Amino acid sequence: MDFFFFNLMPYGALDLDYDKKFASANLLLPNSYYDPEEGHKLYTRYLDELEYADELGFDGVCVNEHHQTAYGLMPTPGVIAGALARNTKNAKVCVLGRALPLVNNPLMIAEEFAMIDNITKGRFVAGFVRGLGVEYHAMGINPAFSLERFHEAHDLIIRAWTETGPFAFEGKHYHLQYVNLWPRPFSKPHPEVWIPSQGSEETIRWAAHPDRKYTYLNVYSPFSAVETFMSMYRQICEEEYGYKAEDRQLGLAVPIYVGETDEIAAKEARPHIEAFFNKFLRIPNELLLPPGYATIKSLKAIALAKREMLGGGKTMERMNDLGMFICGSADTVRSRLEEFQDRVGLGHMCTILQFGTLPHELTKKNMELFASEVMPHFEGRLRQQQSQAAE
Amino acid sequence: MTSIQTETLKVNDVNLTLRRAGEGETLLLLHGANGSASWLPVFEKLSKEFHVILPDHPGFGDTAPPEWMDNISDMAYFYLDVIDTLGLDNFHLAGHSMGGWMAAEIGVRDGHRIKSLTLVSAAGIWVKGTPMGDLFAWSPQETTHQVFAQKSVIDQMLALQPSDEELEDALKNRQMAARLCWAPRLHNPDLRKWLHRLKMPTLILWGDSDGIFPEPYAHAYHELIPGSQLEVYKNCGHVPMLEARDDFLDRLTAFTQGVS
Numbered sequence: 001m002d003f004f005f006f007n008l009m010p011y012g013a014l015d016l017d018y019d020k021k022f023a024s025a026n027l028l029l030p031n032s033y034y035d036p037e038e039g040h041k042l043y044t045r046y047l048d049e050l051e052y053a054d055e056l057g058f059d060g061v062c063v064n065e066h067h068q069t070a071y072g073l074m075p076t077p078g079v080i081a082g083a084l085a086r087n088t089k090n091a092k093v094c095v096l097g098r099a100l101p102l103v104n105n106p107l108m109i110a111e112e113f114a115m116i117d118n119i120t121k122g123r124f125v126a127g128f129v130r131g132l133g134v135e136y137h138a139m140g141i142n143p144a145f146s147l148e149r150f151h152e153a154h155d156l157i158i159r160a161w162t163e164t165g166p167f168a169f170e171g172k173h174y175h176l177q178y179v180n181l182w183p184r185p186f187s188k189p190h191p192e193v194w195i196p197s198q199g200s201e202e203t204i205r206w207a208a209h210p211d212r213k214y215t216y217l218n219v220y221s222p223f224s225a226v227e228t229f230m231s232m233y234r235q236i237c238e239e240e241y242g243y244k245a246e247d248r249q250l251g252l253a254v255p256i257y258v259g260e261t262d263e264i265a266a267k268e269a270r271p272h273i274e275a276f277f278n279k280f281l282r283i284p285n286e287l288l289l290p291p292g293y294a295t296i297k298s299l300k301a302i303a304l305a306k307r308e309m310l311g312g313g314k315t316m317e318r319m320n321d322l323g324m325f326i327c328g329s330a331d332t333v334r335s336r337l338e339e340f341q342d343r344v345g346l347g348h349m350c351t352i353l354q355f356g357t358l359p360h361e362l363t364k365k366n367m368e369l370f371a372s373e374v375m376p377h378f379e380g381r382l383r384q385q386q387s388q389a390a391e
Numbered sequence: 392m393t394s395i396q397t398e399t400l401k402v403n404d405v406n407l408t409l410r411r412a413g414e415g416e417t418l419l420l421l422h423g424a425n426g427s428a429s430w431l432p433v434f435e436k437l438s439k440e441f442h443v444i445l446p447d448h449p450g451f452g453d454t455a456p457p458e459w460m461d462n463i464s465d466m467a468y469f470y471l472d473v474i475d476t477l478g479l480d481n482f483h484l485a486g487h488s489m490g491g492w493m494a495a496e497i498g499v500r501d502g503h504r505i506k507s508l509t510l511v512s513a514a515g516i517w518v519k520g521t522p523m524g525d526l527f528a529w530s531p532q533e534t535t536h537q538v539f540a541q542k543s544v545i546d547q548m549l550a551l552q553p554s555d556e557e558l559e560d561a562l563k564n565r566q567m568a569a570r571l572c573w574a575p576r577l578h579n580p581d582l583r584k585w586l587h588r589l590k591m592p593t594l595i596l597w598g599d600s601d602g603i604f605p606e607p608y609a610h611a612y613h614e615l616i617p618g619s620q621l622e623v624y625k626n627c628g629h630v631p632m633l634e635a636r637d638d639f640l641d642r643l644t645a646f647t648q649g650v651s
Contacts, residue, residue, distance in 0.1 A: 137525075143569060144567075144569045286527070287528060290527055290528075291568065291569035296562055
């Protein structure tokens with residue numbers, strides 16, 4: 001199992017009482033809540049933290065894309081990835097991911113990613129997502145065509161990366177007379193692709209396809225749901241596609257806090273993780289799941305899996321019990337992660353070591369403890385399939 | 392009581408479910424994004440005067456959507472095929488909300504068989520400086536408050552306990568409405584260039600408290616369609632068939648019969 005450091009870049013200076021007036025930190029929260037002075041400090045600090053993760057020996061640093069929200073300040077993640085491309089030395093630079101259907105010309109994503117891949121000499125992971133439902137409100141894109149646009153954009157990008165141009169791309173949503181990418185990507189045949197997802201069966205089946213074998217990265221689900229999704233991936237590979245999935249095809253992103261003891265960890269993390277779940281991730285259903293964004297069957301499944309996620313009033317203990325947050329001494333965190341590794345055979349663990357309002361000093365300490373006390377334990381450690389797992 | 396027949400009409404690759412009742416001149420009713428329910432409060436009364444046809448549009452109610460149905464232009468051409476298949480000539484056309492938009496799009500494409508046109512709280516145009524309500528972002532409660540104006544109606548709607556089946560139907564209708572109308576939101580930027588082609592007698596009916604298409608939309612349509620008549624109901628929201636039912640019926644019936 002390898003370890004990545006994920007920074008969501010929340011607007012940590014957020015006035016947490018915003019929810020007395022507004023239903024969500026997404027879309028509807030006026031940007032008068034954003035102070036550019038604070039913003040500058042936060043960007044500087046978050047970039048420092050990402051660069052520090054490289055020094056600490058994390059296998060990768062991860063950023064992502066969100067629009068019109070205090071939850072994450074990276075509407076254009078390529079800007080951050082570009083800065084990291086120069087200031088990191090060993091860690092992979094991962095954009096997890098770009099929301100393909102939200103753009104009207106995905107060739108721009110193929111170009112942007114190819115640039116980062118060239119600058120980093122292939123030290124790059126391309127994440128493709130559809131974007132949160134609320135982002136279809138934010139960007140004025142029709143959610144009912146989200147899946148069609150995702151697949152078309154994906155095909156266009158992969159073809160642009162791998163085929164000699166110029167060629168014409170003839171799609172329903174994207175139709176280009178000339179596809180002739182300069183620069184071509186550094187990686188051969190193309191950059192590694194990960195698919196961050198909330199666990200839709202269609203996505204899992206598509207990512208697992210032998211033509212792709214993309215890494216499926218689960219975000220924000222109770223661990224019991226993660227286990228279901230990961231088993232589904234493995235089962236589809238074996239039963240439908242006739243191959244055995246490698247651990248590297250499965251990843252999990254989860255907020256983690258390591259303290260000197262369980263008590264210290266709980267005390268230090270509590271206000272920040274509760275702000276993360278209750279304030280930054282607060283999205284009403286109408287905004288989160290616009291009509292057409294998912295099939296009615298998936299809508300129901302997502303609604304069930306996310307019910308824990310997107311309302312208010314979540315306590316740290318509850319999130320900890322569900323495995324949506326891992327908190328404690330290095331020993332506690334190690335055994336929790338061992339359990340995750342053993343139960344599903346995770347290849348990649350994307351640690352969210354800064355969350356919500358967690359300040360720089362605690363973030364730094366968390367990163368240091370994680371890198372020195374937790375990560376080495378997993379070096380070369382393989383999945384232990386317990387006998388009771390078969391029962 | 393008039394008997395309402397439900398039947399299926401095969402049009403190209405679509406099995407169109409439609410309700411049909413009454414005798415006399417044909418009045419084709421096009422429903423809005425919420426499905427055929429919006430016309431039901433007046434359907435029976437209208438069927439005493441007219442041969443009324445109320446289809447479930449492809450993707451709504453009991454009509455499955457074909458894969459190719461992507462936008463309101465597709466809907467308009469599809470309904471021209473429906474009109475051919477039904478053999479309608481000299482018929483009356485009335486549309487509510489999204490169905491009003493469809494009626495206008497049908498009319499500008501081929502109006503010669505349409506004897507009269509009624510647009511009720513119709514989508515289809517954008518009025519600069521007067522944003523539409525964002526029905527796709529509203530909670531069910533908020534939607535009720537925006538769609539209806541009268542407290543008794545709002546209370547009645549909020550008290551409804553829809554069955555699982557009704558909820559699933561509502562989700563399905565909403566999905567198809569999003570597919571057709573999300574962007575550009577509930578309008579065709581080019582439609583206003585062609586509304587002068589609506590040369591048949593045209594009536595525009597609207598509620599003064601419509602939270603989706605505020606009253607200026609009614610006046611804009613009125614100005615864009617030469618010779619059109621306009622009536623705006625007081626203390627009435629997006630569904631005049633419910634909140635101004637009697638006046639609505641009288642006016643629609645008198646107008647439609649007047650051009651006969």
